[in-house]
Amino acid sequence: xxxxxxxxxxxxxxxxxxxxxxxxxxxxxxxxxxxxxxxxxxxxxxxxxxxxxxxxxxxxxxxxxxxxxxxxxxxxxxxxxxxxxxxxxxxxxxxxxxxxxxxxxxxxxxxxxxx
Amino acid sequence: xxxxxxxxxxxxxxxxxxxxxxxxxxxxxxxxxxxxxxxxxxxxxxxxxxxxxxxxxxxxxxxxxxxxxxxxxxxxxxxxxxxxxxxxxxxxxxxxxxxxxxxxxxxxxxxxx
Numbered sequence: 001x002x003x004x005x006x007x008x009x010x011x012x013x014x015x016x017x018x019x020x021x022x023x024x025x026x027x028x029x030x031x032x033x034x035x036x037x038x039x040x041x042x043x044x045x046x047x048x049x050x051x052x053x054x055x056x057x058x059x060x061x062x063x064x065x066x067x068x069x070x071x072x073x074x075x076x077x078x079x080x081x082x083x084x085x086x087x088x089x090x091x092x093x094x095x096x097x098x099x100x101x102x103x104x105x106x107x108x109x110x111x112x113x114x115x
Numbered sequence: 116x117x118x119x120x121x122x123x124x125x126x127x128x129x130x131x132x133x134x135x136x137x138x139x140x141x142x143x144x145x146x147x148x149x150x151x152x153x154x155x156x157x158x159x160x161x162x163x164x165x166x167x168x169x170x171x172x173x174x175x176x177x178x179x180x181x182x183x184x185x186x187x188x189x190x191x192x193x194x195x196x197x198x199x200x201x202x203x204x205x206x207x208x209x210x211x212x213x214x215x216x217x218x219x220x221x222x223x224x225x226x227x228x
Contacts, residue, residue, distance in 0.1 A: 004158075032213070034215065034216060041203075041222065041224065042222060043205050043207075043219030043220050043221050043222045044205070044219050046216050049216060051214075089158060089159060091159075091215075093214070093215030099215075100147060100164055100166055100172070101147050101164075101209040101215050101217070102149070102164060103159075103161070103215055103217055104161075105151075105158045105159040106158050107158040
């Protein structure tokens with residue numbers, strides 16, 4: 001049961017343009033959504049998160065949008081830079097003690113930013 | 116500051132051999148710890164999590180086991196490796212209590228031949 005899905009395996013963008021990465025989820029109980037960036041042979045690094053009670057969160061060049069009715073979130077990177085080239089994972093967390101902070105991850109999207 | 120380390124970084128093992136991957140966290144106490152695996156072309160799959168010493172929960176049935184002998188040490192093991200155990204293994208601890216933010220180690224690449 002894939003509760004978090006990233007339907008685009010890859011995305012190619014020109015430097016300076018906007019990158020839009022998408023993620024869909026099925027579990028309406030998720031209370032936080034997170035985006036991670038991962039370079040080859042390294043652990044993922046946290047980028048940005050959003051609470052389910054918000055629809056937008058911004059941090060520098062990164063903005064995450066949440067559409068609860070559509071069960072869809074997106075990560076916007078503006079402007080895109082070659083150093084942004086990496087695999088991006090979205091993740092979701094259920095509330096409460098029994099979730100133990102476990103994150104459910106999507107399959108990842110490979111972003112390539114061309115100079 | 117908090118840090119997390121895991122080793123070895125790279126491992127090539129024959130089928131049927133044992134496995135031991137170690138993870139240690141510094142700068143925090145009683146952390147929730149997690150083992151994830153990234154198989155080729157797939158996302159991050161949660162294998163085990165631990166909320167305290169000796170407390171291990173398994174998410175998926177498999178050939179692997181985990182142990183937590185000390186507060187800040189988390190070990191992933193196998194008695195006999197299978198080809199399907201190949202992948203990139205990641206240890207993490209929960210840094211964000213409410214947001215669920217996990218902080219990951221550098222990862223261990225396991226190739227089973």
